[in-house]
Amino acid sequence: MPANPFQLPHLLTAIILLLPFAGFLVLTMASRRVAQLIAVLLTGTGLMLSVLLALNLPEQAVVLQSDWAVLSGVSFPVTFRADALAVLMLLLVHFVALLVQVYSISYLHDEPKLRRYFSYLQVFVGAMLGIILAGNLLVMYGFWELVGLASYLLIGFYAERPAASQAAKKAFLMNRVGDIGFLIGIFLTYYYFDTLDFTILADKGADSITPTILGLCLFMGCVGKSAQFPLLTWLPDAMEGPTPVSALLHAATMVAAGIFLLARVHPLLSPDALVVITVVGTITTLWGGYSAVFQTDIKKVLAFSTVSQLGLMVVGMGTGNVTGAMFHLLTHAFFKAGLFLSAGAIIHAVHSQDMRQMGGLRKVLPTTFIAYTICAAALSGLPFLSGFLSKEAILGGAFGWAEAQGSGLALSIPVLVLLSSGLTAFYMARQWRLVFFGTYRSETTLLSAAHEPGWLMRGPVVILAVLSLWVWFSINPLSGSGGWFFRLLPLADEPHFWWLAPVSIALVLLGGWAGFRLQEPNADRSYVQLSVNYGFLDLFYDRLAIRPTVRLATFLNRTDQRAIDGVVNGAGVATVVLAHLTSLLDRVGVDGLVNGAAWLAGRLGQLTRSVQNGRVQSYITAAVMGLLVILWWLL
């Protein structure tokens, strides 16, 4: 039965989706001062409409569908679909985007390209909503790429900085590598199931064994967008963008799109594919965690911690724990956005991102200090904070999964993930100390000049810190299982390991203590270099992919000019040579014959002329002789 498109939920879904794109168009024409207000108002409206949609969400998903391309009877429709998971994400994206835009008004106060900034943000919000509301893989892919464009534009926002333009290009290209896999995954899905619709795929996928390669190809999309190993190096570079952008795109929402994709296609992932996904997630969480340890740039620490946390979410997905992973996505969005916005306040105050230049800031930035501490503690996974609840959900799921797998090798996965959470506490405590404790170390900016930002910036930070407390998600500070989230998306099975919470708390405290007490080692040490250069991954890419490609390109270009054009030009030259040869032949051979004939004719003429000597007698003699010859011949 086709749904009436004029029902309230359908209308709301359509308006929510169209609003940011309309906003983009309006912003390209608005004046600078008005632009920021329009942007905030639009996102605020979107948030209210999303709340309204959440309150009016029917039992069955809201579906909007229209033909997009019809090829010989086969339709590829545009489908949008709002279900509980999507509405949850809608609320999250709108909410964080709103806070970030309010924050940006103050943070980018002196930016001349402010209007462009806000219009790009609207593109991002629209594209992100498209991913969330996508009802089939093709629509998701479309908005997926569009989000990549928004990310490109925002990372490269400071276009005059070479590093920013380089980072923007790198982000887009690395994402494309993943997206190629994603696209092939879509082709495979269509090949096996004859549909790309999530609803139908969920049914069909559950009933049949899907080839592992299909799941892995789709997972490639997640590897690119969510910065999983080995495509993770674009994310730290993306920090070249304005800090509020880092908070919104490269921490809270966009990079989580890969996790959301896995949630949507989870029924299509074969057991083998899930194992690979789990392993990749584990590597990523450790790789990101270790890379964060010795960074000196405040934003890069946070970027690598994002990589690490995304790896954790992927482990959740790989171990079949969709709910746990989505829960962590939600809590992570708040405290990581809070951390980035706090970092922005710090950068705003001291005009540097280098933590070696900071120190002792807790006294001059008290609000930021408290907010930062709460968010960092949530990220580390201390109890009474949201991060603890969601991390325990993933860890519990991972141990349950290992138990079900029944092999010692499988057990190594949750153990490694558990250790990585200790690592998180370690580098966050180190950062906390470097920024807020000790003595102020900058020689360029005076400590007395540093001050808290205005309330437009402080407000969002405080809100995000408050939302990182446990109470919003569950009454019980040590377990989220009684909270609303797990009623919304029930856990597949609820494993309970009584020892897990105490062990992980102990690990976090141990890691935090060690990080706080750490003596900064010499930057030349190989293990520091390994961390700072994130395992020299970029070096591998340069040697194994970029340089050979450029060399091949140069070689092919030369092939074109020498080999192919050599043949072409050679053929041309050969033709000309042949033409000269034939003309020579003409002059010597054919012309020779012709000239020879002419010469012969001349000689004959002379001969006959000597015969024609004017004497009548000889004429008569000749005529008679000729006549005789003819007669003889005739007879």
Add this chain to the structure above:
Amino acid sequence: MILSLLIFIPLIGSLVVALLPERQTGLFRWIALAVTLVEVVLAGMAWAGFDKAEAGYQFLQQVDWITLPLGNLGVVSIDYLVGVDGISLPLVVLSAVVMLIGVVSSWPMTHRQKAYYSLYLLLTGTIMGCFVALDFFLFFLFFEFMLLPMYFLIGLWGGPRREYASIKFFLYTLLGSLLILLVMIALYLSVMDPVSTAVVAGLVSDSSAVTDDVIRSIQSFLQNGQLNTSQVVHTFDMRYLADGRNYLPNTFLNPATEPIVLGLPARMLAFWAIFIGFAIKLPIVPLHTWLPDAHVEAPTPVSVILAGVLLKIGGYGFIRIAWDFFPDGAAQYAQVLAGLGVLSIVYGGLSALAQADLKKMIAYSSVSHMGFVLLGVASLTAEGINGAIYQMVSHGILSAMLFLIVGVVYDRTHDRRIESYRGLLQLMPQYATLTAIAFFGSLGLPGFSGFVGELFTLMGSFQSEWLPGWFTAVATLGILLAAAYFLWTFQRMFFGAPWLGPFETKSGIEPVIADLTLREKLMLIPLGAMALVLGLFPNLVFNLTNATVTQWLVKFAVE
């Protein structure tokens, strides 16, 4: 009638320009503008009047042109026969639009305007003729006559190496024409016109009385050798050439008897000859090296036409002629053909990456994008063929836009080297925006037309029964490479600190680099908008192509 107008109005316009006295210099471009505007209106009318559900040819017009009885060799019959179907109509509309843009782009041209616009309009008419001609001879006539103005347009108004480029263009294409000509003659000798033959053989009194039954019986007479050779009317009519039952027994292109020539199957030889003829035009690696040279030397409007329209005749020739007349060859060699498509995609993409000249970079990107056309056609699937036609339309729009973009900086500085520019984003913000649209559209960003063409050609090749899946996987590298060369170029030219570099004027007063003029915006904005509209509503094209492609594919149905 409307199709004949499309052909003859520009031809008459060309003649008028040629006959007007030289001193009417200001008038020529207005005539060209008026003619191409009329062309757009006519093409739009054809589009509006086109029956989307009908698979066959529409707006048919047939006039007997040459009929000559040759005794035992049968009867020669060449018709003026034009018509469009879902395969040609999108390309006709595209051509009309691109030719109009080309006139606007030629506007500042001052050198020998009379000759220029006369040749330009001749080119317009012959291009239209190519897309609507349904008599192979007529098609070939237009095909050949198209080369002439193109040769002069590059050779007289081109850059420093224009003579080399134009001769190279001419020789390459002439080689292609020669191959096509040979096959055309062979086809002609092998195929009968069932309608006229039925009349000559006395089955029916005149051609209007011919029914499908009559055609079927005359075809069976032919195959059973019951027809006297002097009664057989030979034809160039593409509708009959495409039907295997019209081939005379014991001729060397008869599909039933599989004749051998020079130790090779004759039909395969003919297929490859025709394929090479059109592959040069598309172009397909390794027959592509005329393209970068021609583009680099050609003036901007000629590049726009070359990339926007002329290349499409190659793809059109594949679908209309090579594949349709020789389905056996196309099916047998599907893998080799698709392989060549994949090769073009990757080779063109890699070569584009190596270019220092902006125009050459875009020329190689054309090679890469045209590879998708061959891949889609070779896939023999509905997605692939529709996608290939769509890709041609999309590339027509986007490549026209890209070459105009090169023209913008070239007009200002006479320098096309990428390294000569930096920070244009701040120097020319509007130009940067439109370039970004063209680049992202071309690199396959969803929402723009480039994505749709690549998506469906790739999907077609993946779903194809004829091709292995890894072909598609390799071809997707083309999308990655496109992102690489376009973004790298964008980074080098538009990002960074503003820099006038080699163009800094001594006085420092007059900036060489100024943002877009109104005329430039009038060309670029509509093209960008078209790429966007087609990307959002691909059914605009697919509605036209669907029915025809579905019927076209019947020949390739796998039993």
